[in-house]
Amino acid sequence: MTAADPTIRQPSRTRRWIVALAGYAAIAVVTFLFLEGASRLLHGGRRPMLPYVTDAAEGPRMPRRFDADIQFARGEPVRVCTDDYGLRMARCDEPTALQPTVVLSVGDSQAFGWGLAFEHTYAALVAQRLGGDAPVAVRSMAAAGSDVETLAAWAADYRAQSMPVPHALNLIAVNIGNDLDEMYFGRMSARVPNAKPLSEWLTTHSYFMLDFAFAKRVLFGQSEWQLPPGANPVLFALNAGERDRLARACADAVERLAAALPPATRTVVLILPADYQIAAGEFDKYRPFYDSPAQFDGWRNRIAAAASALDRIGGQLAEDLRARGYTVAVPDARLRSADPARVFDRQSHHITAAGQQLLADSVFDALGAP
């Protein structure tokens, strides 16, 4: 052992703290970069899910000028790109700046075309038939987790920037299997995300953060207020009179959304049913997502009553909207005529390419087109 040389000046305690902190920060950055690299390698350069960003009122939107290959839970990777307003574009080589739009589709993940290339969405199929041989400009104002009430702010922002040329068609999707619960239960509490700009930057740019979010959900389960997969507790939280009020209030929300959108020659409201409304057996695919068999069975036993209540609400909504002058498309009959396994994703409520074709057909039914 050698004694410390008293002539050598020792670093101050503050300096040692700063050096230690810098060291820890460097380790954290290197670790994150390593994990990020590992995630990218693991996914082969394809993002494992869509980013999740929200507006000032916490309404979900798609990030602006987003362009990436997304590997959804099933199927081939899908390229998703958005314009300067977060609207999903038909072709990723289009300019992202504002373009004259002929068909504007508005809605949640069903309108987005979850897991599908844009050309397979009902919005693209409708635009294709409207245009015939000439391509028609079509964009989707759609994000997972949105509903007809939260979309109004996005619509108003877009309208403020849009061109003074009316769209040929505004196509509003009301996904009653999701929107009703979101508009009722989703307003119970306000959650301000911590470090929102950072978390949204990470969700848009980092693959590891998406893996981390997924792993957290698998390891720690759903948060307290997450709705039971595939089920609609709002139907049982309200009595019959309140469900009637809910239908009327939903029609009011559609009307506010329609008024917030850029003007259009025609507006069609597409009322999307829950999958179990079309085929009760569809609910069985949600079994793996429940914590216990008893919990699943508790909801499974209510599916017939839930389907009946949703049928009534959907009918009231359609009738109310028609009375207000809207063209309403109800695709239930077309969906029921097909094999449910072909029109619904086997792990979620999302509608497949074949189902999207049926939705497009029902829109044309409503439009009275040949």
Add this chain to the structure above:
Amino acid sequence: MSDVLPTPHRSVPRRRARGPLARAARGLAGVLLAVAVAELLLRVAVGGAHLAPPVFRNAQADARRYVLEPGSQAAVRQFGRTISLSVAADGTRRTPAAPARASRIVHLVGDSQVFGWGLSDDETIASRLQARLGDTVAVVNHGVPGYGAEGYLAALASIPASDRVIVLHAEENDGADAYGLARNGGAACGFLVSLSLDAGPLTCAGMRLRLVELGFVAWSAFQHRHAMTPLGFSAHSQVAAAVLYPRIADGYAQERARRGDRLSFSVVPWKGRYAQSSDDYLPPPLPQAETLPSPLPDDLAMPHRFALRADRLALFLDGDTHLSPAGADFLAGVLHEAYFRPDVAAAVTP
């Protein structure tokens, strides 16, 4: 000076205990000492007052509910001043000037606004109304912080049908309370807590440390740094509002039939109506929030009456959404003007 020799033991370095356990013990002792000093200083600074009201207990009959602890009292430091808070033997907040025996009774039902969160016993709406009514009528304060329409109905059930009742809804949160879901929290060691806590004597001793109380208050302030815009006051909550507010109004059908015009309704307006800032509330309030009629049962157009006051923001506590002493007094004046003048007896006993 040169003949002063250093004492022998000063030149010998003191042996200090070494090893991780000794260092940990020294560290722990240091922390405990620092906590004790901080606790002492804090108690001196607040004059021994609590930093949150310790007057609650869980209801014996219903584990989902909490009530005021009969006979409890405390000095509480809130919003920059020390208030006195006491609970009467019947479990309602005391109205000091209320006569022990009165031929007529007026009951005020509500949540923390009626309770008088941040107000002394003699500053609550009930006390200010009592001051106007004199000693022929007793005003009873049934306000309990955190209660909603479900709790108000329970209070109404315990009040004789012949008595005069005024239900004062809080625009701030009664809409959300109407979801009617089970509360996660309750009372522990006298305090309202957001977690279910089965507290023993040691936990209670810890919770009564002013430092711990300060921690709870700071954590609560952090959690509520963005207040939630009440249902119906933002574009995002119109659908939920269209279902829940009629649910509240419908809930009083039986009581309305039973009590007739001995039952009245009004509201304590939401402060955000008059002080909108998108930074303070989420989702952002509607631009016309100030002029909206109350979505809750309100016989007196109370928000409009507040809006007419040039000093309307002074009717609320600075840094909080509860009524200030001036606000409670103003609201009591409106109630008195509307229901108890010119002939108190006729108004109280229709």
